[in-house]
Amino acid sequence: MRRVTGHPATSMDDYQLNTTTFIRHAARTYPEQEIVYYTPAGLGRYTYAQAHRRMMRLANALESLGVAPGDRVGVLDWNSHRHFELYFAIPGTGAVLLQMNLRISTDDLSYVGQHSEVSYICVDESLLPIAEAIAGNLPQVKGFIVMSDRPVSEIATTLSPVYGYEELLADAPEEYNWPMVDETSAYSACYTSGTTGRPKGVYYSHRNIHLHSLTMAAYLGINSDDCALVIVPMFHGQSWGLFYSCVMMGAKLIFPGRYTAEEITPLVDLMIAEQVTIAHGAPAIFQPMLHYIRTLDDKPDFSRARFLSGATEPPLSMMRGFQELTGAEIIHAYGATETTPLVAVNYRLKPSVRDRLTPDEQWDLKRKQGLPVTGVDVRVLDEDGQDVNHDGTTVGEICMAGPWIAGRYHDAPASEEAFRDGYWHSGDAGTIDPDGYLKVVDRIKDVIKSGGEWISSIDMENAIAGHPNVLDAAVVGLPHDKWQERPLALVVTKEDAQVTEDDLRELLLERFARWQLPDEIRFVAEIPKTSVGKTNKKTIVAEYHGLYTQGTLNE
Amino acid sequence: MRRVTGHPATSMDDYQLNTTTFIRHAARTYPEQEIVYYTPAGLGRYTYAQAHRRMMRLANALESLGVAPGDRVGVLDWNSHRHFELYFAIPGTGAVLLQMNLRISTDDLSYVGQHSEVSYICVDESLLPIAEAIAGNLPQVKGFIVMSDRPVSEIATTLSPVYGYEELLADAPEEYNWPMVDETSAYSACYTSGTTGRPKGVYYSHRNIHLHSLTMAAYLGINSDDCALVIVPMFHGQSWGLFYSCVMMGAKLIFPGRYTAEEITPLVDLMIAEQVTIAHGAPAIFQPMLHYIRTLDDKPDFSRARFLSGATEPPLSMMRGFQELTGAEIIHAYGATETTPLVAVNYRLKPSVRDRLTPDEQWDLKRKQGLPVTGVDVRVLDEDGQDVNHDGTTVGEICMAGPWIAGRYHDAPASEEAFRDGYWHSGDAGTIDPDGYLKVVDRIKDVIKSGGEWISSIDMENAIAGHPNVLDAAVVGLPHDKWQERPLALVVTKEDAQVTEDDLRELLLERFARWQLPDEIRFVAEIPKTSVGKTNKKTIVAEYHGLYTQGTLNE
Structure with missing residues (x-):
C-alpha cells in the first residue's frame, strides 16, 4: 500500500494513547465503582479510587526499587486485585509487565525470563515454588516481590532478595505523577507457546492496548452498568484485554483468584451473587458452568449477559443451553496472542x-x-x-x-515466514x-491439499465423531501422485458397536462433496496421541505414508 | 507532564488510523447495509458496497483533476449522499475536505476559501448562488464540481470551469487503490465562527476522527441494527462525526438533504418510516419535532432510540416529552468545533x-x-x-x-491565549x-466575578425568566470597587402583569446563595439585543457601568 502525507492538522496528535489515560479517567469519573476480589479470608471489595491510590503507591515503590522505563517486571499470579494493580502501575511508569504463564514448564518459563531479561518478579505466595524453581536460571533478577495478605517476614522462601508487596505499598507515597509514556513503547509482553521451538515474545504497545480496549468496549457495548468476571488468566494474552475495556467504560470488575473447571461451583455462585453481565473463557470453562446450572432449582437470570467464548468452536448445545436456561448470550470470538486478541x-x-435465516440456521451461523x-x-x-x-x-x-496485530516477534529473527507482505500469517x-x-x-x-482445493481434517473428524457408535476419529492427508494429497480416516468404534464404511460415507456426504471423502476409511483399535492427549498426526502420516502413492503407481 | 520512552514493542504501530479503514471495512463486512438519501425526485437508496464504488470513482476523478495529497477541496452542500461520498473520497486520496458553512456571510465564506487556499469547490446545484457570490474572491480555485441529478450541460452558472459530479464519476475507473494516509495528516477542516474576528481553522487529523468515531460508537452503543438520521449539518463540525461512527459499526444511514425546523413534518415522517434509532441535533430541532409528535394520533415507537442533543441545555419538558410519548432518550452531550466534538x-x-436519586432528581441531573x-x-x-x-x-x-482536541488554530498566531499549558481553554x-x-x-x-467567586449570569437569567409574569431578563456583572464585579438584573414584565423585586429575590433564593443575588433589579421596557436577537450585554454594561463603583465611592 502506498503511503501518503497530506496537509498538517491542528489536532493534539502528540497526545499519547496509553494505559494511564484509562485509569486516571476511571478514578476521576467512576471513583465509587466497585472492584471485588478473592482473598483467602473471603471476598474483598474496594473502589476504582482506592485501586488507583494503591497503583500510585506501587508506581512509587517500583521506582524506589530502581525500576526504570523499559525494564521488564514479571508477574506470577492468578486473577487477583494485585495483578490488576500491577497492570497499571508497571506500564504507568514506562516499564513492561511480563506475563509469566504458570502453566508452562519451568524450563520454558526460565527461557521467557532470560529472553526478556526480567529485572523483578512479583509472585503470589501460592506460586512461590514456581519462582523458586526458576530463580537459579535468572541471575539478573534484582529482587522478588511477594504478594500475600500475611507479613512478608512470616513467609519462608529460598528467594532473595525478597520484598513484601503490601509493605512496599505501605511505605510509598500515595501521590504519583504519571508520566506520558510514548504510545509505541511496550506496556506488556506475553510469550506465545507454539507447538515447536521456544516461546516467542509479543510485546504489546500502549497504543495497541488502547485501541483494542476501545474496540472491545464498542463491540460488546460495555458500560458502567456492567459487571465483568475476569475468568481468562491474566497471564494469558492480558486476559484478552477485557478488564482494560471495563476500566475504560467504568464497569464493575471481579477478580476471582484461582479457580478450576473441575470446581466450577464457587465461580458460578459468584456470578449469580454479583449479577455478572460480562465474562469470557473457553468452552472448557463454560461447559461445566452449564452442567452446574442445570442442577440448580432456581436458574440464574443472565439475560443482560454477554459471555465471550474463544479458543475453539462453542458447541451448539452449550450456546443454546445458556440462552434457554439463563438468557445469556454466548458470543464466539476469534483471536490469538499475536492479535491482543480481538479480531472477529x-x-x-x-x-x-x-x-433471511431460520432460527436453526441462525444458531448454526453463530458457531x-x-x-x-x-x-x-x-x-x-x-x-x-x-x-x-x-x-x-x-x-x-x-x-x-x-x-493491535503483532508485526514481528521480539528478538526472533527466524520469524519472517509468519510476518510478511504487511500481514501476520496466523x-x-x-x-x-x-x-x-x-x-x-x-x-x-x-489441512489436506487435494488437487488445488483444501479439505479441513478437523471438520471431517468432527463429522465422523458425530456418529453415535464412533469413539474417536482422525483424518490426515497422505501424499498422492495425482492429487498431491488425499484424506485417510482412522476410526475407533465404541465397544460392542457396529459402524460400516458405508454408514460413515453416507454421514459425510451430508456435509462434504463426494470428491472430498476419504479414499480409505480404516477401523483401528486406537488413535496415536501426543503426550498432552492430542491426535498425533505426524505418527499417522509416517505409518501410512506410501498408501496412496503405492496405489497410484500400481494403476 | 513528563514524557517517557520505554521498551520497543512488536505491534504494528506504523499501521495508520485513517478514514479509509472505516469505509473499506464497511464495504467488505456490511456491503448490503442500506443508505437512504434525499433526491428531488424522492428517496434514493443504495448500499455501502455501491457507495464505496462511487467513492473509488470519485477518488480517481479527483486525482485526474490534479487534486494532490494535502490539497483543500471545498464542499457546499446539504446532508446528501454525495456529501457523504466526498467525506471518504477526498481524505482517502490524502486531500482535505474543507467544510463550507452555507449559513455564514459570503464575506466570511470568501475568507475561509482564501485562508484555506481551497483548490476545488464541490457545490450542490441549489447552492450555486453562494458559490457564484464568492468565486470572484477565490482566484486560486481551479474548478467547480456541480452536484445534481441533471446533466451539467443543462445547468446555467457563471462559475468556470465547471465539471459535473455525476459525469466525472461516470468517466472514472471503479477501482481505486486507497493509499495509507499518514494519520497526522488533516482529513477535514472546519472554520469556527467566533463572535469576534475572522473564522479560525480547525484541521482535524485522520487519527483524530478515527479515535473520535470509535469513542462515540462505544458510548452510544452503535451497531449494525441501528439506523441513524444525519440531522446536524455536515458542514458543521462534520455533523458531530456521527456518520463516521455509523460506518465504523455498519449501521444504516439516512441523509435527509435540506430541511428546516419550520417544516419539520417530513423529517419526523422519515424517522417513523425508516425506524430511526440514532439522531442528533439542538433543542431547536427536537422541540418542533416533539410539537408535531404531540399532534399524532399514533405515537411513534422510538424506544430503541438515542437522540443526541447539543448546543444548549435541553429543556426538561422536551426530554420528558420524548421519553413519555415515544420512548426515545434525549441524551445531552457537550463539545465544540475545536473538540470534534464529543467531550462529555x-x-x-x-x-x-x-x-441514590429520586426520579425527579435524575431528570434534573440529565440536564x-x-x-x-x-x-x-x-x-x-x-x-x-x-x-x-x-x-x-x-x-x-x-x-x-x-x-481529538485542537492544539491550535491553523495559521492563526494570535491564538496562544486559547491553547496553553497543554489544554484548549474553551x-x-x-x-x-x-x-x-x-x-x-x-x-x-x-460570568460575574464577585469577591473571588463566580456567578453564572445565564443561570440567573433563566431563574428570573422562570417567573410566570416575566417576559425577558438579562443579568450582567458591573464593576465594583470592593467585590470586583456585582450582578445587575434587568427585567421586562409581561403586559398587565405584576412582579415585585421581593418576588424575584424570593425566587432566586431557591437556587442561589444570598450573596449571589443582584445588588439591583431594575424593571425596564426592553432588553437591548444584537442583530441576531441575542442579549447585548456589552450595551447594558456600557449603560450602567458606574452604577456600583459610584455607590461604593460615595460610601
Whole structure:
C-alpha cells in the first residue's frame, strides 16, 4: 500500500494513547465503582479510587526499587486485585509487565525470563515454588516481590532478595505523577507457546492496548452498568484485554483468584451473587458452568449477559443451553496472542442474515468466528497470496494486519515466514462466507491439499465423531501422485458397536462433496496421541505414508 | 507532564488510523447495509458496497483533476449522499475536505476559501448562488464540481470551469487503490465562527476522527441494527462525526438533504418510516419535532432510540416529552468545533447516582452536560490554573486535552491565549459535581466575578425568566470597587402583569446563595439585543457601568 502525507492538522496528535489515560479517567469519573476480589479470608471489595491510590503507591515503590522505563517486571499470579494493580502501575511508569504463564514448564518459563531479561518478579505466595524453581536460571533478577495478605517476614522462601508487596505499598507515597509514556513503547509482553521451538515474545504497545480496549468496549457495548468476571488468566494474552475495556467504560470488575473447571461451583455462585453481565473463557470453562446450572432449582437470570467464548468452536448445545436456561448470550470470538486478541466477533447477527435465516440456521451461523471488527484487516489468502472466494467453502490462510496485530516477534529473527507482505500469517485455515462471516476450519499444516482445493481434517473428524457408535476419529492427508494429497480416516468404534464404511460415507456426504471423502476409511483399535492427549498426526502420516502413492503407481 | 520512552514493542504501530479503514471495512463486512438519501425526485437508496464504488470513482476523478495529497477541496452542500461520498473520497486520496458553512456571510465564506487556499469547490446545484457570490474572491480555485441529478450541460452558472459530479464519476475507473494516509495528516477542516474576528481553522487529523468515531460508537452503543438520521449539518463540525461512527459499526444511514425546523413534518415522517434509532441535533430541532409528535394520533415507537442533543441545555419538558410519548432518550452531550466534538455525554446515569436519586432528581441531573468520555482530559480550572472544587457550584473555565482536541488554530498566531499549558481553554464556564457530572453555566466572559467567586449570569437569567409574569431578563456583572464585579438584573414584565423585586429575590433564593443575588433589579421596557436577537450585554454594561463603583465611592 502506498503511503501518503497530506496537509498538517491542528489536532493534539502528540497526545499519547496509553494505559494511564484509562485509569486516571476511571478514578476521576467512576471513583465509587466497585472492584471485588478473592482473598483467602473471603471476598474483598474496594473502589476504582482506592485501586488507583494503591497503583500510585506501587508506581512509587517500583521506582524506589530502581525500576526504570523499559525494564521488564514479571508477574506470577492468578486473577487477583494485585495483578490488576500491577497492570497499571508497571506500564504507568514506562516499564513492561511480563506475563509469566504458570502453566508452562519451568524450563520454558526460565527461557521467557532470560529472553526478556526480567529485572523483578512479583509472585503470589501460592506460586512461590514456581519462582523458586526458576530463580537459579535468572541471575539478573534484582529482587522478588511477594504478594500475600500475611507479613512478608512470616513467609519462608529460598528467594532473595525478597520484598513484601503490601509493605512496599505501605511505605510509598500515595501521590504519583504519571508520566506520558510514548504510545509505541511496550506496556506488556506475553510469550506465545507454539507447538515447536521456544516461546516467542509479543510485546504489546500502549497504543495497541488502547485501541483494542476501545474496540472491545464498542463491540460488546460495555458500560458502567456492567459487571465483568475476569475468568481468562491474566497471564494469558492480558486476559484478552477485557478488564482494560471495563476500566475504560467504568464497569464493575471481579477478580476471582484461582479457580478450576473441575470446581466450577464457587465461580458460578459468584456470578449469580454479583449479577455478572460480562465474562469470557473457553468452552472448557463454560461447559461445566452449564452442567452446574442445570442442577440448580432456581436458574440464574443472565439475560443482560454477554459471555465471550474463544479458543475453539462453542458447541451448539452449550450456546443454546445458556440462552434457554439463563438468557445469556454466548458470543464466539476469534483471536490469538499475536492479535491482543480481538479480531472477529459473532455478536448480533447482521440484520440481513437475521431476516433471511431460520432460527436453526441462525444458531448454526453463530458457531462461526464471526465478523471482523473495524480497524483490523482480515484476509483469507490462498497459496499465491490472493484472496480466496468468499463462498464459505474455499479454504485459505487467515492473515491479519492492524494496530493491535503483532508485526514481528521480539528478538526472533527466524520469524519472517509468519510476518510478511504487511500481514501476520496466523497458520489458521479458514473460510469467509458471502455474508462476511469468518470460520476457522483447521490449522494450515493439518489441512489436506487435494488437487488445488483444501479439505479441513478437523471438520471431517468432527463429522465422523458425530456418529453415535464412533469413539474417536482422525483424518490426515497422505501424499498422492495425482492429487498431491488425499484424506485417510482412522476410526475407533465404541465397544460392542457396529459402524460400516458405508454408514460413515453416507454421514459425510451430508456435509462434504463426494470428491472430498476419504479414499480409505480404516477401523483401528486406537488413535496415536501426543503426550498432552492430542491426535498425533505426524505418527499417522509416517505409518501410512506410501498408501496412496503405492496405489497410484500400481494403476 | 513528563514524557517517557520505554521498551520497543512488536505491534504494528506504523499501521495508520485513517478514514479509509472505516469505509473499506464497511464495504467488505456490511456491503448490503442500506443508505437512504434525499433526491428531488424522492428517496434514493443504495448500499455501502455501491457507495464505496462511487467513492473509488470519485477518488480517481479527483486525482485526474490534479487534486494532490494535502490539497483543500471545498464542499457546499446539504446532508446528501454525495456529501457523504466526498467525506471518504477526498481524505482517502490524502486531500482535505474543507467544510463550507452555507449559513455564514459570503464575506466570511470568501475568507475561509482564501485562508484555506481551497483548490476545488464541490457545490450542490441549489447552492450555486453562494458559490457564484464568492468565486470572484477565490482566484486560486481551479474548478467547480456541480452536484445534481441533471446533466451539467443543462445547468446555467457563471462559475468556470465547471465539471459535473455525476459525469466525472461516470468517466472514472471503479477501482481505486486507497493509499495509507499518514494519520497526522488533516482529513477535514472546519472554520469556527467566533463572535469576534475572522473564522479560525480547525484541521482535524485522520487519527483524530478515527479515535473520535470509535469513542462515540462505544458510548452510544452503535451497531449494525441501528439506523441513524444525519440531522446536524455536515458542514458543521462534520455533523458531530456521527456518520463516521455509523460506518465504523455498519449501521444504516439516512441523509435527509435540506430541511428546516419550520417544516419539520417530513423529517419526523422519515424517522417513523425508516425506524430511526440514532439522531442528533439542538433543542431547536427536537422541540418542533416533539410539537408535531404531540399532534399524532399514533405515537411513534422510538424506544430503541438515542437522540443526541447539543448546543444548549435541553429543556426538561422536551426530554420528558420524548421519553413519555415515544420512548426515545434525549441524551445531552457537550463539545465544540475545536473538540470534534464529543467531550462529555449524559447517557445511562451512573449506577451510584441512580440508586441514590429520586426520579425527579435524575431528570434534573440529565440536564447537565454529563460525564467526560474516556480519552479526553476535561478539567475545570480557576483563574490560577488550579482545579476548582468538584462541588457542583464552584465555577471555572472548562479546559480540555486529548487526541481529538485542537492544539491550535491553523495559521492563526494570535491564538496562544486559547491553547496553553497543554489544554484548549474553551471559554465555557462550568462546574463539576461530586459525582463527576459536568455542567456548563455560562461563557467565561459573561460570568460575574464577585469577591473571588463566580456567578453564572445565564443561570440567573433563566431563574428570573422562570417567573410566570416575566417576559425577558438579562443579568450582567458591573464593576465594583470592593467585590470586583456585582450582578445587575434587568427585567421586562409581561403586559398587565405584576412582579415585585421581593418576588424575584424570593425566587432566586431557591437556587442561589444570598450573596449571589443582584445588588439591583431594575424593571425596564426592553432588553437591548444584537442583530441576531441575542442579549447585548456589552450595551447594558456600557449603560450602567458606574452604577456600583459610584455607590461604593460615595460610601
